[in-house]
Amino acid sequence: MGNSTWLPAALTHFSQSVDGLFYGVLGVVTFFFVLVEVLLVVFLVRYRRTKRNAVGANVHGNNKLEILWTLIPALILVAIGVFSVKYVYAAQVAPAKPIVIKVIGHEWKWEFQYPNGVDTFNDLRVPAGQNVLFDITSADVIHGFYVPAVRLQQDALPGRQTQFWINVESQYTGQTFPVPCDQFCGPGHPTMVATMKVMSPADFQTWLQTEKQAQKTSQG
Numbered sequence: 616m617g618n619s620t621w622l623p624a625a626l627t628h629f630s631q632s633v634d635g636l637f638y639g640v641l642g643v644v645t646f647f648f649v650l651v652e653v654l655l656v657v658f659l660v661r662y663r664r665t666k667r668n669a670v671g672a673n674v675h676g677n678n679k680l681e682i683l684w685t686l687i688p689a690l691i692l693v694a695i696g697v698f699s700v701k702y703v704y705a706a707q708v709a710p711a712k713p714i715v716i717k718v719i720g721h722e723w724k725w726e727f728q729y730p731n732g733v734d735t736f737n738d739l740r741v742p743a744g745q746n747v748l749f750d751i752t753s754a755d756v757i758h759g760f761y762v763p764a765v766r767l768q769q770d771a772l773p774g775r776q777t778q779f780w781i782n783v784e785s786q787y788t789g790q791t792f793p794v795p796c797d798q799f800c801g802p803g804h805p806t807m808v809a810t811m812k813v814m815s816p817a818d819f820q821t822w823l824q825t826e827k828q829a830q831k832t833s834q835g
């Protein structure tokens with residue numbers, strides 16, 4: 616599914632599946648909404664009180680219809696549930712050998728720790744086409760690590776670790792996406808937004824090395 620004008624870019628195969636589920640659910644609810652509203656208007660006109668039809672019919676239920684209108688929504692809900700649960704688990708179990716980036720929420724900024732010890736604030740970099748796993752926690756209160764462009768969110772909880780993984784398609788290399796905190800965490804909450812830059816794997820490695828040198832110099 617391509618990019619639309621009313622949803623953010625969908626960076627991963629996973630986020631495209633989530634959009635597929637979203638459009639599926641939207642289609643189902645739109646269909647039934649229109650059906651019910653049309654029937655409502657038709658019935659209002661057709662069965663309105665008239666001189667010939669002053670007293671309404673006395674209806675005592677209809678087993679066939681009731682089973683049908685219970686069963687159909689139940690099956691639709693089960694189908695939505697199956698897909699949702701599948702996606703929730705798929706997002707948390709990383710495939711082989713991911714690059715692990717530690718995400719730590721602070722009042723009011725995001726800290727990112729990379730495998731080679733590089734440490735940044737509000738500056739998230741990910742290589743395109745590689746599996747990146749986020750280990751998410753908080754240093755103080757509950758924050759929400761939310762990356763709209765990958766359709767994923769996990770709470771950042773003090774004393775606990777949550778996870779999700781992504782694999783960004785290479786067509787987004789060079790682009791930057793917002794990473795807001797989506798749990799109200801105090802007066803600085805609205806300004807708690809990091810940026811996620813998608814880099815080519817080679818540029819990502821170069822950046823890691825350069826940053827490591829720079830951080831060593833500034834500490835030493």
Ligand SMILES: [Cu+2]
Pocket residue numbers: 720721723757758759796797798799800804807
């Ligand atoms: Cu926050």
